[in-house]
Structure formats: C-alpha cells, structure tokens
Amino acid sequence: MIAELERAEIDELLRAQVVGRIGCHADGVTFVVPVIYAYDGEAFYAYSLEGRKIHMMRSNPRVCFEVDEYDGRGSWRSVIAQGTYEELEGADSERALALLTERFAPRGGERRPRGEGRPVAFRIRIDEVTGRAVRR
Numbered sequence: 001m002i003a004e005l006e007r008a009e010i011d012e013l014l015r016a017q018v019v020g021r022i023g024c025h026a027d028g029v030t031f032v033v034p035v036i037y038a039y040d041g042e043a044f045y046a047y048s049l050e051g052r053k054i055h056m057m058r059s060n061p062r063v064c065f066e067v068d069e070y071d072g073r074g075s076w077r078s079v080i081a082q083g084t085y086e087e088l089e090g091a092d093s094e095r096a097l098a099l100l101t102e103r104f105a106p107r108g109g110e111r112r113p114r115g116e117g118r119p120v121a122f123r124i125r126i127d128e129v130t131g132r133a134v135r136r
Contacts, residue, residue: 005131
C-alpha cells in the first residue's frame with residue numbers, strides 16, 4: 001500500500017539523497033535533468049553551466065523537483081516538490097556555492113562546473129511538497 005510521508009520524513013529523504021531531477025517546461029518542450037543539490041528545508045540549491053535547463057527555467061520559472069530512493073526489495077520513497085526557479089547573485093550565490101561545497105567538494109578544494117557556458121547558481125524555492133512510500 002502507498003503511504004503518505006510526513007513532513008519530517010520528506011525532509012529526511014531530501015537531506016539524505018544527493019541527486020534530484022528537475023522537470024522544466026518551455027516552448028512546448030518538457031525536459032527532465034538530474035542535478036546534485038543541497039537542501040536547507042525551504043529550497044534546493046544547485047550550480048550549473050548555462051545551457052538548456054537554465055534557459056528553459058528562465059523562460060518558465062515554475063518547475064518540479066523530484067527525489068527518490070529504492071531499496072532493491074520493493075520498498076521505495078519519493079518526494080515531488082513544485083517550486084519556483086530563482087537565479088542567485090552576490091551573497092546568495094556565495095551561500096549556494098558554500099552549501100554545495102560543504103556537501104560535495106573533496107577535502108582540500110572547491111569544485112566548480114567545467115565546460116562551456118557561464119556558471120549559474122540557482123535555487124528552487126519550494127511552494128508545495130508531497131511524499132509517498134511503499135514499505136515491504
């Protein structure tokens with residue numbers, strides 16, 4: 001049977017996982033892309049090179065963010081958040097980078113995205129969040 005997750009269970013899953021999926025929609029196209037993220041209880045923070053997902057979220061800032069976990073024995077948990085994309089600059093951008101660095105950077109160094117395009121720090125501010133689970 002599928003069970004609803006309580007907010008504390010939702011927060012625990014969002015803090016435990018490292019990969020989430022952003023669903024964005026613009027110009028008649030839907031795009032889902034995985035990202036590593038940091039979570040502070042109110043928003044998801046990410047840092048990316050300017051590209052398709054950034055352009056789509058700028059065009060339509062209403063996005064979906066999904067995180068899940070499967071245990072291999074038939075049990076799973078999933079969280080879906082509806083939210084709003086916000087590009088960050090200045091102190092907000094530095095805070096996002098600090099959260100991500102604290103969570104992901106190897107000891108002794110800071111990592112930034114590599115490749116073409118301008119780096120963009122952003123957050124997805126949560127407007128609504130739900131969670132479901134099947135426990136076997």
